[in-house]
Amino acid sequence: MERLSLSLPEDLAVRIRDAALADGATLSAWLVRAAESQLLLRNASQAIAAWEREHGEITDAELAAVERAWRE
Numbered sequence: 760m761e762r763l764s765l766s767l768p769e770d771l772a773v774r775i776r777d778a779a780l781a782d783g784a785t786l787s788a789w790l791v792r793a794a795e796s797q798l799l800l801r802n803a804s805q806a807i808a809a810w811e812r813e814h815g816e817i818t819d820a821e822l823a824a825v826e827r828a829w830r831e
Contacts, residue, residue, distance in 0.1 A: 779789035
């Protein structure tokens with residue numbers, strides 16, 4: 760495990776500590792999950808952009824179809 764040092768605005772640090780406490784997690788575990796979530800979103804965004812470069816922009820109708828399928 761690599762140890763990192765970082766600086767955060769005080770108000771953000773307080774909100775992160777509060778969220779970790781509310782979730783029953785350590786500050787480190789909470790930040791790890793937050794970073795993993797951000798990387799997952801970044802990768803998904805890159806994958807969508809690559810798909811759209813090859814196939815064209817995703818339409819509103821296609822998005823609506825996906826949303827309907829998720830609800831089923």
